[in-house]
Amino acid sequence: MKLKIAIQKSGRLHDDSIKLLKECGIDINNGVNKLKTEASNFPLEVFFLRDDDIPQYIEDGVADIGIVGENVVLEKKKQVNIVEKLGFGKCRLSMAVPKSFEYNGVQDLQNTRIATSYPVIVDEFLKRHNVTAEIHEISGSVEIAPGIGLADAICDLVSSGSTLFMNGLKEVETVLKSEAVLAAYHHLQPEQSKLLDKLLFRIQAVKKAKNNKYVLLNAPNDKLQEIISLLPGMKSPTVLPLAEAGWSSVHSVLNENDFWDIIESLKAAGAQGILVVPIEKMVI
């Protein structure tokens, strides 16, 4: 029994999807132009697909799980179970208008023509705001639509905003925030559920490791209590005596979010020789 996973064949999510599987210790030989392959050290079969097709494959159980943007899951309206956010492919689906458009609020989209590859999500957004507009569905290069007279506004994915900028557009509404997710078939067999749990366990260990850093520092013993009180650690910090009398080495794990604030306080409290090391896997 194998777990079948669908990932993007090429495009924005392809490399990060493969990288995540590798970080989970799963080896897949991704031969050029191969549409299907198997992992050598985990019961996993990998299908390489267009991202638009992935939700349908999962709804039908042709693939047991898949890695796809939340934006695609919502647009396709397929019945899939979102089991984990993966922390990559972060972007937003936004409304944008030409720079010269005097935009004061959603009501200004009334009676406009909006070009998008996300007609379902845009329709829901407009209905929610009681705005009537004409949705023009196009499958790509959405940002040129206003420039060639096809539309007055667009709704497309944005990350750095440089594509909008280069096309003379400004972002005016965020419709949706998105990232890559692991989606699963609703009726997995118990054996496949077990394999999914195994994979999820590894994914969560990889994600936690990325959000945390291992910190080692030297502390004078008379400052030890103050320094320890600044450190969370997984249980509590490890304290080891240094060869030099009166000094200790303190080891701990810090979350990326509070990292810089805590480092500053540690230094102020007398810590020296602070080393910060990436963590590869973290199991709590």
Ligand SMILES: Nc1ncnc2c1ncn2[C@@H]1O[C@H](COP(=O)(O)OP(=O)(O)OP(=O)(O)O)[C@@H](O)[C@H]1O
């Ligand atoms: N600029 C971006 N920054 C980060 N993530 C993005 C960006 N653009 C798109 N994404 C995410 O990556 C997913 C895939 O984007 P991509 O542009 O490769 O799709 P595509 O052209 O439709 O690919 P396919 O050939 O598989 O149909 C999007 O659905 C979205 O979730």
Ligand SMILES: O=P(O)(O)OC[C@H]1O[C@H](OP(=O)(O)OP(=O)(O)O)[C@H](O)[C@@H]1O
């Ligand atoms: O805000 P930015 O950082 O400029 O990113 C936004 C662009 O990225 C995506 O396209 P992508 O580059 O994946 O190409 P595609 O249109 O061929 O899918 C998206 O459709 C935007 O056009």
Ligand SMILES: [Mg+2]
């Ligand atoms: Mg696509």
